[in-house]
Amino acid sequence: MQYDDKSRVQKLKKRSVVKPTEARNRVELFRHLPQYEHGTQLPVLQSKFFQLDTLHPAVYKVGLQYLSGDICGGNARCIAMLQAFQEAIRDYSTPPAKTLSRDLTAKISSYVSFLIDCRPLSVSMGNAIRFLKSQIAKIPISLSESEAKATLHSDIERFINEKIILADRVIVKHAVTKIRDGDVLLTYGSSSAVEMILQHAHELGKQFRVVIVDSRPKHEGKLLLRRLVRKGLSCTYTHINAISYIMHEVTRVFLGASSVLSNGTVYSRVGTACVAMVAYGFHIPVLVCCEAYKFHERVQLDSICSNELGDPDSISKVPGREDINHLDGWDKSENLQLLNLIYDATPSDYVSLIITDYGMIPPTSVPVIVREYGRGQLWI
Amino acid sequence: MPDTQVLVNDFLNKLKKRKIEGSQATARQTAELLRSVISQQRVPYTNQAGALIDAVKAVGEQLIAANPVELAVGNIVRRVLHIIREEDLSLTTAAIGGLNLSAVSDDENDDDRDGDSTLSAAAVAAAARSTLRPPSLQTLLEDTPVSAAVPQTSSSGGDSEGKTADKSSRSRKLKHDVIEAVNELIQDIVTCHEQIAEQAVEHIHQNEVILTLGSSRTVLEFLFAAKEKKRSFRVFVAEGAPRYQGHLLAKELVARGLQTTLITDSAVFAMISRVNMVIVGAHAVMANGGVIAPVGMNLVALAAQKHAVPFVVLAGSHKLCPLYPHNPEVLLNELRSPSELLDFGEFSDCMDFGSGSGSPLLHVVNPAFDYVPPKLVSLFITDTGGHNPSYMYRLIADYYSADDLVVQRRATAGN
Numbered sequence: 001m002q003y004d005d006k007s008r009v010q011k012l013k014k015r016s017v018v019k020p021t022e023a024r025n026r027v028e029l030f031r032h033l034p035q036y037e038h039g040t041q042l043p044v045l046q047s048k049f050f051q052l053d054t055l056h057p058a059v060y061k062v063g064l065q066y067l068s069g070d071i072c073g074g075n076a077r078c079i080a081m082l083q084a085f086q087e088a089i090r091d092y093s094t095p096p097a098k099t100l101s102r103d104l105t106a107k108i109s110s111y112v113s114f115l116i117d118c119r120p121l122s123v124s125m126g127n128a129i130r131f132l133k134s135q136i137a138k139i140p141i142s143l144s145e146s147e148a149k150a151t152l153h154s155d156i157e158r159f160i161n162e163k164i165i166l167a168d169r170v171i172v173k174h175a176v177t178k179i180r181d182g183d184v185l186l187t188y189g190s191s192s193a194v195e196m197i198l199q200h201a202h203e204l205g206k207q208f209r210v211v212i213v214d215s216r217p218k219h220e221g222k223l224l225l226r227r228l229v230r231k232g233l234s235c236t237y238t239h240i241n242a243i244s245y246i247m248h249e250v251t252r253v254f255l256g257a258s259s260v261l262s263n264g265t266v267y268s269r270v271g272t273a274c275v276a277m278v279a280y281g282f283h284i285p286v287l288v289c290c291e292a293y294k295f296h297e298r299v300q301l302d303s304i305c306s307n308e309l310g311d312p313d314s315i316s317k318v319p320g321r322e323d324i325n326h327l328d329g330w331d332k333s334e335n336l337q338l339l340n341l342i343y344d345a346t347p348s349d350y351v352s353l354i355i356t357d358y359g360m361i362p363p364t365s366v367p368v369i370v371r372e373y374g375r376g377q378l379w380i
Numbered sequence: 381m382p383d384t385q386v387l388v389n390d391f392l393n394k395l396k397k398r399k400i401e402g403s404q405a406t407a408r409q410t411a412e413l414l415r416s417v418i419s420q421q422r423v424p425y426t427n428q429a430g431a432l433i434d435a436v437k438a439v440g441e442q443l444i445a446a447n448p449v450e451l452a453v454g455n456i457v458r459r460v461l462h463i464i465r466e467e468d469l470s471l472t473t474a475a476i477g478g479l480n481l482s483a484v485s486d487d488e489n490d491d492d493r494d495g496d497s498t499l500s501a502a503a504v505a506a507a508a509r510s511t512l513r514p515p516s517l518q519t520l521l522e523d524t525p526v527s528a529a530v531p532q533t534s535s536s537g538g539d540s541e542g543k544t545a546d547k548s549s550r551s552r553k554l555k556h557d558v559i560e561a562v563n564e565l566i567q568d569i570v571t572c573h574e575q576i577a578e579q580a581v582e583h584i585h586q587n588e589v590i591l592t593l594g595s596s597r598t599v600l601e602f603l604f605a606a607k608e609k610k611r612s613f614r615v616f617v618a619e620g621a622p623r624y625q626g627h628l629l630a631k632e633l634v635a636r637g638l639q640t641t642l643i644t645d646s647a648v649f650a651m652i653s654r655v656n657m658v659i660v661g662a663h664a665v666m667a668n669g670g671v672i673a674p675v676g677m678n679l680v681a682l683a684a685q686k687h688a689v690p691f692v693v694l695a696g697s698h699k700l701c702p703l704y705p706h707n708p709e710v711l712l713n714e715l716r717s718p719s720e721l722l723d724f725g726e727f728s729d730c731m732d733f734g735s736g737s738g739s740p741l742l743h744v745v746n747p748a749f750d751y752v753p754p755k756l757v758s759l760f761i762t763d764t765g766g767h768n769p770s771y772m773y774r775l776i777a778d779y780y781s782a783d784d785l786v787v788q789r790r791a792t793a794g795n
Contacts, residue, residue: 027641029654214721215646216621222722229727229741238745239621239721240646241676245709245747271646274679281682303650315642318624320723326627327642336634337641344650 004031025312025330027337034120035309042067056088059111063118072220074124074258074294075164075192081115081125082156085132089152093145100148101136108133120308123259123267124294131159163293167357168196171289175254175355176201178287183208183251186284188240188275190220191256193289195227198254202233209233211250215240215271217314217340240271243278253279257290262370263299264348264363266290270341273303276350285352288363292356295370303344312338384420387413388439395446395453403452403663404597407569407698410443410456415562418460418555428554429468436460440787449714449749451664451672451701454787458702459565460558461784467557568763572696573598575763577605583692583761588613588656591689593645594620594674595629596661598694602761603659604636614639616655618648620676622720622746645676652683662695664712666705667776669754669769671695672712675747681756690758697762702776702785708751718744 003009026035045064049057062084065071071080088111094100112129115121121129135155139148175197179185185208187194198210210233214221225237238246253275257268266272266288276286300306315338316327330336348363358369391413393399400406414436421435440457447453576598584590584606590613592599603615615638619626626642633640643651652658658680664672671677671693684691705712721744754769761767767775 216619216644222726225742226727232741234741234743236743236745237721241621241679241750242745242747244678244750245675245713246745248709269646270644270650273649274646274683277649277682277686278679302653303647304654307650315619315644316627321624324624324627326631333634335637335639336630339641339643339647339651341643341647341650344647 003034025334025337027309027339029304030307030309030339032305033307033309055111055114056084056091058084058087059114063115066115066119072218073190073192074122075168075291077122078124078128079160079164082128082132082160085111086153086156089149089156092149099141100145101139101141105133105136108136123296124291127293127296128159132156159293163357164291167291167293168193170357171291171355172196172200174360175287175289176204176206178252178353178355179206179208181207184211184249185209186211186213186243186246186250186253186275186279187224188213188221188253188255188272189215189218189269190224191254191289193291194254194256195224197289198228198233199231202231209236211236211238211246213238213240213243213246213271213275216318217310220269240274243275247278247282247284250279250282250284253284253286255286255288257288257294258343259294259296260288260290260354260363260366261300261345262295262297262367263301264351264366265300266346266348266351266354266363267300267343268346270303270344273344273346273350276346280350286350287353287355288351289355292358292369292373295356295366297367297370300345303341307344308342310340310342312340315340384417387416388442392442392446395443395450398447400450402597403450403699404569404572404696406450407452407456408566410453411460411562411566411569413443414439414457414460415559415566418464418562419559421555423555429464432464432555432558433461436464437787444787449712451703451712452698454703455664455698455701456565456569457787458780458784459698460562461787462779462781463561463565464554464558465781465783467561468554471554471557569696569698572698572763573601576694576696576761577601579761579766580606581609581611582766583657584611584613586612589616589654590614591616591618591648591652591655591658591680591684592629592660593618593626593648593676593680594623594660595625595632596694598661598696599659600629600632602694603633603638607636607638614641616641616643616651618643618645618676618680620674621645622716623674625674645679648680649683652680652687652689655684655687655689658684658689658691660691660693662693662699663749665693665695665700665760665772666708667700667702667773668704669757669760669772670705670708671752671754671757672705672708672749673752675750678750678752678756681752685756691752691756692759692761693752693757694761697764697775697779700762700772700775700779702780705751709747712749712751714748716746716748718746721746 022036042064045060045067049060055063062071062080065080066077071077085108088107089104092104092107094103108129112121115125132152132155135152139151143151171193179197179201183206185198187198187210201208210228212221212225212228212235214225214237221237225235228235236246255266255268255272255276257266257272259267261267266276268288279286316330318324327336327338330338351363354361354363354366356369358373361369391409395406400409417435417439418432421432423431436457440454440461443457444454580602584603588611590603592615603613606613615633617626617630617633617640619642621644630640630642660673660677660680662671662673666672673693681691727742757769759766760769760772762775764775
């Protein structure tokens, strides 16, 4: 979808439920990506909750949760979306004179475009939707509606279970072999896979320290810090500018990923590339933990051609520091733009190892996995 | 004397409590303080330079100890010591020149001789400097303090009457010259921005994209000078957490009409592929060409090296430190309050000191400075022009004397 093409953007706006308003002070480099004003649609949509009948309420609820940022992180978003689709399919009934597969696919597509309006899809969600649509297309016409719905329900259940929950357990099992006593492990932001690895290693009784690196504007590291300190791990907390200072003590770096692309590039939270680069400069191994369902056959060289832009207001304000208010009224000056990137692309040379549920692979083996285990065989 | 002591104590307090922001302000105030110390110091007839040097060293030692991380203080102390030595040297060579002239014509009275010595001081000093300055093996091996040696040798000829008149006028002259030179130094410190900004046009072309981190007044003046000369360019400013000084710089740049985009520090690697040049300020420049800069600068320098983007550091000459850094991330760094990262009491609910070994589970690190090694810096732009990092050690010879590298009063006889 090209957001710098005005006619297509107009058409999209007419069809959409969310009715976003375009941001003023758009960053020129990112004109091909949607830049909308945040914070304006949520109250409107909340008031319309009981009025929309084109959308299933479960899907609507998940969309609102994405918009407000309550659900965040590739796995969490994917699971929430699939569970909402499960409910929608359960309540679905085929209209007369239409086939189930085609009509249901059209309905799912309309749900997906609503979710895209709330927040652009992550790669994990995109792969899950592709899987679901292919399963719907495979349903034989002879099957009755209730049987078809039951099949779909169990397929989604199996996907969540095998591709996400069990995959995470396999990743944790592989990764704890890489943690030795006396290690100082560095992690960036908050990744569900890395958190599980650290907790499991601590339960196994390994002695290690954790360094949590955090950055603006989301400060996701604070949530991870809270959970780990509660479990009794000894943690050091710092911000991304200080990684050159702290990297002297670190022995291993564990990073999460939103996706790994076919040229080995790790597409993950913005700032991951900085951490990987500094670790590489200090000759410290960088281990990326990513479930295989997040791999994608797309390739990307830099962080600009494809990305997501977040709310620029969260940069102008610093929560808790009222003295930093130099940028109040920033949208009135046309010379100033604020850029809030969500993702960035880490080149594959900085990554030593990718830990997936298919094993521990180098970044160059990712296209092999995508090809062998991608579309054809979905189940191991 | 009590006046200066009060001033010194006041300044020491400010340094200890980190109340003075920025190396330029620190340098200027240090120079002004040393100027008042010098002007109020009573100098004996013999060896005034030695007395002045001791006085400055005594104050300087305390100033450096108050804030060892603020290298500009030590730089200015050493600059002033170098000025005293230089002025004493030029006066001595002028005196030698004057004595030589008097040896030729003995009937001239003192005034003429003084006039002659002042007139010929510049020329004779310049000529004699080349013979007196370069260290001969003898002076190197004997290890005699230069300040003690020089005035004595010049007293070996000529009559005593002329000598005393000469010395008293010389003592007034020494202090006068030193204070003039210190005034020039203060002037240089204050105007370093203009001289650096003059070079802006040579480095910025049209339609350029520049990246900077945090806020530096030198960088602001530099960019503004280029804008004045009608170069059109865009600036990406990284905000520089946790002090967020990038917000200030962005606001100033926008007020002066430059296209500015503010990015978070985590986005530096993502955006640097579209940047033509990185221009940053420095807190201090070490003798090996390494840079002590606000935290986050090493990240930018590494990203710039990876993408082959020139990394340009702007620094006034008062920031050049004659010391070589050893383990600078730890020894030349300061850890600031963790409350800038985590609010006080924010994590008090999950920290239970009663469990385990009782040691705190949570440790917050907030360093103030970063060290950028010289191989990552492409160019230094100072008020004396542009230099390679490998050249910076030569500039030390212009500003500092080798005897002053360790600012300590010698407890041995010889004062």
